[in-house]
Amino acid sequence: DGGITQSPKYLFRKEGQNVTLSCEQNLNHDAMYWYRQDPGQGLRLIYYSQIVNDFQKGDIAEGYSVSREKKESFPLTVTSAQKNPTAFYLCASSIDRGQKGTQYFGPGTRLLVL
Amino acid sequence: GNSVTQMEGPVTLSEEAFLTINCTYTATGYPSLFWYVQYPGEGLQLLLKATKADDKGSNKGFEATYRKETTSFHLEKGSVQVSDSAVYFCALHNSGGYQKVTFGIGTKLQVIP
Numbered sequence: 328d329g330g331i332t333q334s335p336k337y338l339f340r341k342e343g344q345n346v347t348l349s350c351e352q353n354l355n356h357d358a359m360y361w362y363r364q365d366p367g368q369g370l371r372l373i374y375y376s377q378i379v380n381d382f383q384k385g386d387i388a389e390g391y392s393v394s395r396e397k398k399e400s401f402p403l404t405v406t407s408a409q410k411n412p413t414a415f416y417l418c419a420s421s422i423d424r425g426q427k428g429t430q431y432f433g434p435g436t437r438l439l440v441l
Numbered sequence: 442g443n444s445v446t447q448m449e450g451p452v453t454l455s456e457e458a459f460l461t462i463n464c465t466y467t468a469t470g471y472p473s474l475f476w477y478v479q480y481p482g483e484g485l486q487l488l489l490k491a492t493k494a495d496d497k498g499s500n501k502g503f504e505a506t507y508r509k510e511t512t513s514f515h516l517e518k519g520s521v522q523v524s525d526s527a528v529y530f531c532a533l534h535n536s537g538g539y540q541k542v543t544f545g546i547g548t549k550l551q552v553i554p
Contacts (some may be wrong), residue, residue, distance in 0.1 A: 333486075367449060369530065369546040370485075384540070393526060417484050429475070432484030 329354045331359045331433035332434060333418050338438045340405065340412060348436045350418035357422070360430065364415040373416075376401055396410040405438060413440050442470045445545035447531045454521055455554045462516040462548045464505075472533040474498075474507050474514040479547070481527045488516075501515035521552045537541070 331352045340346045352359065358377050362370040372385030376395040390409025395401050405412045415437050419430040445547045454460060466474065473492045475484040490499030494509035503518045514531060531545040 333484075367546065370544045372541055376539070419484075429487055429490065430485075432477075432486065434484045435482075 329378065330419060331431055333416075333433035333436050335436060336434070338412060338436055339441050340438060340441050342394055343407045345406050346438070348403045348405070348416055348418075348438070350403065350433060351369055351397060351399055352401075352418075352420045352433075353433075354422075354431060355398070356431070357398070359395070360419045361385075361393065361401070361403045361422075363415045364417055364435075366372065370417065392413035401429055412438050414438060418427075443472070443533060443535065443543040443554065445531050445543050447529075447545040447548050449546050449548060451549040451551050453553065456495070456523055456552055456554050459543055460516070460518040460521045460525075460550070462531075462550070464514045464516065464545060466512050466531070466533050466543075467518075468533055468543075469510075470535055472535045473540075474505070475532040475534070476503070476505055476514070476516050477530040477532060477544075479530065481540055485530060494549045508520075518536055521550070523552045523554055526550055526552045 334349045345346045359426050361373040371387050373391050374393045375381040381396050392404045415435050418433040419437045421430045447464045463496040475490045476488040478488045479485045489500040491507035497506045505514050505516045526548045528549045530547045532542050534542045
């Protein structure tokens, strides 16, 4: 089965701690994305990557970092600089850099602060 | 820039009622339009899409028609079921180089038996 997996489903962060959210896809898609979802705000783009070894900031990149060393993987690190990290994080991919608009989403990771 | 406007809800309907969720957009050129659905605790799934004016997207009894004259893409279903309870997102994408997808705020639908 092709798809996108995210882990863990729930993640707890302590004050001052960096945490990394995993996103893996076996759809052979070039482009991958990270979104943050908060109640009443829809989806906001954090980072995106159109191709391996390249990524760009989205609308709310401050306090986050990413890497794209492999086509299948696009991990997101929530750093201690992100002061309000509690949210639902969604990873997505699309077939190519031109995007064609259709995105395929993972099941999400809910990040909570202890 | 691009924008998508939809009501946040919740929209509460009885089973078998008619559903309309309004979506209007602002964009340059000729964007593609989408409806995504998110069931509780899950990611988003594409429900339907339309790529040019007057196109109708349809899936699972849901329909939406791309109306360029009114810049709208309203979602409709003739008879909702309890299993349709979810959050529905309208979205648009402009072609030409890299352009991000713009999502609406999401409309929560609750269907009661």
